[in-house]
Amino acid sequence: MATRILPLLQTPLKATWNVAGKLTDTSYWPAFHDGKKVVVLLVPGNPGLVDYYTTFCEEIHDALSHSSLSLDIIAVSHLGHSSKPLNTTKQLFTLQEQIQHKIECFDIIRKQYGPETKIVLIGHSVGSFICTEVLKARPNHNIVRLIALFPTLQHIAKTPNGVALSPIFPVIPRTIVSWSASLLSWIHPTVRKTIVSYITKQPDPSLSVTSDQLLQRNVVNNALFMAGQEMASIKELDYDFYHAHVKKFIIYFSPKDSWAPQDHYDDMKSRFPNANITLCEENLPHAFVLDHAKSMAKKVSEWILNVND
Secondary structure (H helix, E strand, O other): OHHHHHHHOOOOEEEEEEEOOEEEEEEEEOOOOOOEEEEEEEEOOOOOOHHHHHHHHHHHHHHOOOOOEEEEEEEEOOOOOOOOOOOOOOOOOOHHHHHHHHHHHHHHHHHHHOOOOEEEEEEEOHHHHHHHHHHHHOOOOOEEEEEEEOOOOOOHHHOHHHHHHHHHOOHHHHHHHHHHHHHHHHOOHHHHHHHHHHHHOOOOOHHHHHHHHHOOHHHHHHHHHHHHHHHHHOOOOOHHHHHHHHHHEEEEEOOOOOOOOHHHHHHHHHHOOOOEEEEOOOOOOOOHHHOOHHHHHHHHHHHHHOOOO
16 A cells, blocks of 8 residues: 555655654655565754754665665654644753653654564764663664764763853853744744855755744754753763674764764774774765755665665
8 A cells, every 4th residue: 555655645744743742743754665674763963853854864765765675764853843833831851851752752663563673773963862872771672773973972061062052051041042043033934044044054955944943932942952951961971881782883973073073983983993983084064964965865875775784
């Protein structure tokens, strides 16, 4: 049925997913055909608006459409990182609540697809840290790969961007920034998009996500609040955990990344010399989804294709 219907549908399929009572903005790419079932759960960075990852996931889905894998991709937003009225409250969600939310997403997927289904976790930036926490919580639940892209896994507050941006994360500056950003939401969409394009230099479709979805007071407030939580919580790397599970990891750094700098790569590579820990030769930016999604998707597609190795 899915094989006949899917060509008539435009992906991604958009849904509001009820995850343990929390409404979650979700994008879904169903498999083109039956085969060796693999499900990808993508956890975004911060800000965690799932639409930033549409081109990236679409490229992976298309690249593997004729492979032997029957690949479903599910990408979920962070709680509070959606311009849609998913929740009636203006709640700020802690990093631990975001982690628990992704564990609950994982549990629903495993229940829906069955325990034999192979699951690949893809995390970007802090999403990589969140994915490691999912693996910690569910170490024996058929997670066959954890792909960590430009990962913020340790001492974020000491990174160049952490040092530079930490002053805006406390409540008063965070409130000022979120209110200021939200003022742009009152401007006519065409004018707002022009202003955002001039400031950020982002191309579409990322530009539209920033202009139409990110610049909402509660979204900005949640993103900055979560960033402050990251600074306070993500410190020493859990080396025992990685020693036990590093064979499941593909960890991808970039040499000039100011959120996950090369010294983080050097540290992990020295401690786990035989692990699949790579430094990007193309020097792709940390926010690769903005204008390098296709290049990164090509690499990730090859890694997913080899999940049986």
